Amino acid sequence: MQNIKVTLLIGASSAIAKSVRDNLLANGEFVIAVSRTTADISHPNLEWFVSDYSDQSISSICNNIANSMRPLCRVGIFLGLLHNDDFMPEKKLEDWNFDQSRKIFHVNVEIPLMWLSKLAPMLSKAWHRAEPKVSIATLSARVGSIGDNSIGGWYSYRASKTALNMALKTAAIELARRAPNTKLISFHPGTTDTQLSKPFQARVPANKLFTPDFVAKRLLNIMDTSNVDGTLSYLDWDDKSIPW
Numbered sequence: 001m002q003n004i005k006v007t008l009l010i011g012a013s014s015a016i017a018k019s020v021r022d023n024l025l026a027n028g029e030f031v032i033a034v035s036r037t038t039a040d041i042s043h044p045n046l047e048w049f050v051s052d053y054s055d056q057s058i059s060s061i062c063n064n065i066a067n068s069m070r071p072l073c074r075v076g077i078f079l080g081l082l083h084n085d086d087f088m089p090e091k092k093l094e095d096w097n098f099d100q101s102r103k104i105f106h107v108n109v110e111i112p113l114m115w116l117s118k119l120a121p122m123l124s125k126a127w128h129r130a131e132p133k134v135s136i137a138t139l140s141a142r143v144g145s146i147g148d149n150s151i152g153g154w155y156s157y158r159a160s161k162t163a164l165n166m167a168l169k170t171a172a173i174e175l176a177r178r179a180p181n182t183k184l185i186s187f188h189p190g191t192t193d194t195q196l197s198k199p200f201q202a203r204v205p206a207n208k209l210f211t212p213d214f215v216a217k218r219l220l221n222i223m224d225t226s227n228v229d230g231t232l233s234y235l236d237w238d239d240k241s242i243p244w
């Protein structure tokens with residue numbers, strides 16, 4: 001058990017997260033999963049926490065992980081909200097409203113940052129810094145790129161992913177000091193066949209709509225091969241840099 005790699009997956013009911021989990025379990029690794037919903041599988045190498053992503057719940061799960069003193073070699077943060085039963089992404093300025101924007105920023109920026117805030121004390125501990133590398137990948141999106149935005153729309157989702165990138169860049173600078181074995185990645189999976197992209201798949205060519213398994217393998221490869229360089233990498237599924 002001591003030598004098995006441990007990966008923390010936050011937002012573990014995401015279709016991409018489930019594929020990452022399945023790849024890791026098939027490889028004999030250990031997965032700690034966190035989700036609002038209960039586990040859909042049971043496995044001896046899977047520990048599952050149900051969370052409402054409140055400050056208290058996140059603290060309690062992070063304390064639990066820290067108390068076990070099993071270092072994490074990877075952290076994946078999959079949380080992302082684009083649409084729900086009440087709203088779709090904004091097409092024009094008049095569609096923008098406080099309620100939708102607040103919900104999207106809460107899930108896409110605030111909850112991931114709360115996780116990093118609660119994980120940082122453990123990542124800074126000597127027993128965790130002794131790990132060769134801790135890869136932390138947060139699911140971002142190409143639409144969060146200011147340089148790449150040529151078609152507009154999706155105000156709240158775009159702006160939330162841009163804000164997420166800035167927060168992650170700032171965290172990378174801090175962690176380079178406090179936990180220099182950490183590598184932060186802001187990852188764009190490409191259009192992937194999940195609930196999140198369902199309403200927008202009609203005009204995506206079949207060869208451009210990825211399976212969660214394809215993306216999971218790409219993400220794990222990037223997490224495992226990226227260099228620890230004290231900064232944030234904004235990368236797509238093909239390991240190519242995306243302009244900020």
Ligand SMILES: NC(=O)c1ccc[n+]([C@@H]2O[C@H](COP(=O)([O-])OP(=O)(O)OC[C@H]3O[C@@H](n4cnc5c(N)ncnc54)[C@H](OP(=O)(O)O)[C@@H]3O)[C@@H](O)[C@H]2O)c1
Pocket residue numbers: 010011012013014015016017034035036037053078079080081107139140141142188189190191192193194195196197
């Ligand atoms: N699919 C794509 O084409 C695509 C493209 C670009 C970027 N992304 C990004 O990839 C990530 C994973 O998404 P996916 O495609 O795998 O979609 P998905 O299967 O719909 O997963 C949604 C994720 O967001 C979390 N979530 C959704 N609503 C939430 C809420 N109200 N409060 C808290 N958490 C909530 C879920 O966490 P629970 O486990 O707690 O349910 C889950 O981790 C997202 O960050 C998304 O922005 C996806």
